[in-house]
Amino acid sequence: MTAIKPNEKIGFVGGGNIAEALIRGLIAAGVAQARQIFAADVSAERVEALRSRYKVHTSTDNVRTVQQCHVVVLAVKPQIAEGVCREIAKGVTNHQLVVSVAAGITTGQIHEWLGGRGRIMRVMTNTPAVVLAGASAVAPGPGVTERDIRLVETMFGAVGEVVALDEQDLDAVTGLSGSGPAFVCLAVEALADGGVKAGLTREISLRLAVQTVLGTALLMKEGKEHPGVLKDKVASPGGTTIAGLHELEKGRFRGLLISAVEAATRRSRELGKR
Numbered sequence: 001m002t003a004i005k006p007n008e009k010i011g012f013v014g015g016g017n018i019a020e021a022l023i024r025g026l027i028a029a030g031v032a033q034a035r036q037i038f039a040a041d042v043s044a045e046r047v048e049a050l051r052s053r054y055k056v057h058t059s060t061d062n063v064r065t066v067q068q069c070h071v072v073v074l075a076v077k078p079q080i081a082e083g084v085c086r087e088i089a090k091g092v093t094n095h096q097l098v099v100s101v102a103a104g105i106t107t108g109q110i111h112e113w114l115g116g117r118g119r120i121m122r123v124m125t126n127t128p129a130v131v132l133a134g135a136s137a138v139a140p141g142p143g144v145t146e147r148d149i150r151l152v153e154t155m156f157g158a159v160g161e162v163v164a165l166d167e168q169d170l171d172a173v174t175g176l177s178g179s180g181p182a183f184v185c186l187a188v189e190a191l192a193d194g195g196v197k198a199g200l201t202r203e204i205s206l207r208l209a210v211q212t213v214l215g216t217a218l219l220m221k222e223g224k225e226h227p228g229v230l231k232d233k234v235a236s237p238g239g240t241t242i243a244g245l246h247e248l249e250k251g252r253f254r255g256l257l258i259s260a261v262e263a264a265t266r267r268s269r270e271l272g273k274r
């Protein structure tokens with residue numbers, strides 16, 4: 001784990017969901033102290049909420065925030081990333097690391113919008129980062145050092161699992177772990193529908209379905225067992241589970257999920273070409 005040095009400061013430009021998750025995770029994991037964190041947002045109400053919740057420094061001035069920090073996290077919506085980069089460019093120097101979490105925005109675009117200044121990294125994270133159970137991929141862009149990569153891994157490790165990849169792989173990450181939460185939600189909703197069809201109440205069905213997915217995920221993550229091995233353990237000869245698995249295979253369950261990830265990856269590539 002590459003730690004933030006005591007004199008280093010992290011600044012967030014955009015103080016929304018992802019910025020708040022990171023601020024919470026960084027402090028909870030002891031990666032950074034509140035006094036090392038600065039957050040800027042257009043909304044005075046929003047920065048006040050972050051200041052009172054986490055005791056971090058806050059401002060509605062993006063450029064001033066950037067000038068005070070060693071690491072800048074660009075956490076605004078992709079649609080406004082160009083305008084915000086062009087605005088903060090005058091505050092960025094090559095001594096700073098700029099980490100973008102904006103989906104679909106390349107390090108090359110950010111490098112250009114910042115006028116060639118700063119060392120750039122890009123991260124694709126996902127919604128469960130908000131509950132510190134995210135899946136993030138970090139990719140290096142222009143000028144980054146080995147320490148920059150390790151530092152960003154440490155930062156995003158505070159909000160879940162993290163892998164380091166080349167930027168060209170981030171479309172596949174978008175298709176798998178970026179879009180994945182929606183695929184899992186669909187599966188959970190359908191499992192709950194199955195419970196309702198079998199006579200359980202909606203509320204009980206949903207609670208059982210959510211806990212089944214959570215518990216199975218923990219078994220795979222903490223028990224480190226292959227999903228196929230775990231599946232075989234539940235499916236006893238001539239039993240209930242193998243009857244259900246047969247129905248899933250008839251409906252091409254696995255093929256559909258593979259196609260879903262493939263389609264989302266393809267769409268991410270198409271959007272990136274615009």
Ligand SMILES: NC(=O)c1ccc[n+]([C@@H]2O[C@H](COP(=O)([O-])OP(=O)(O)OC[C@H]3O[C@@H](n4cnc5c(N)ncnc54)[C@H](OP(=O)(O)O)[C@@H]3O)[C@@H](O)[C@H]2O)c1
Pocket residue numbers: 013014015016017018019040041042043046062075076077078080084101102103124125126127128
């Ligand atoms: N949420 C996720 O699970 C997730 C997953 C993967 C990637 N991402 C990426 O993470 C980025 C942030 O997402 P988010 O969910 O945190 O979005 P968000 O909650 O909308 O946060 C963005 C924040 O930036 C503020 N803002 C707008 N214009 C600004 C400006 N000119 N200067 C400074 N701040 C400004 C917004 O204020 P207003 O609301 O008042 O406009 C908002 O508080 C996005 O690029 C997204 O693609 C998010």
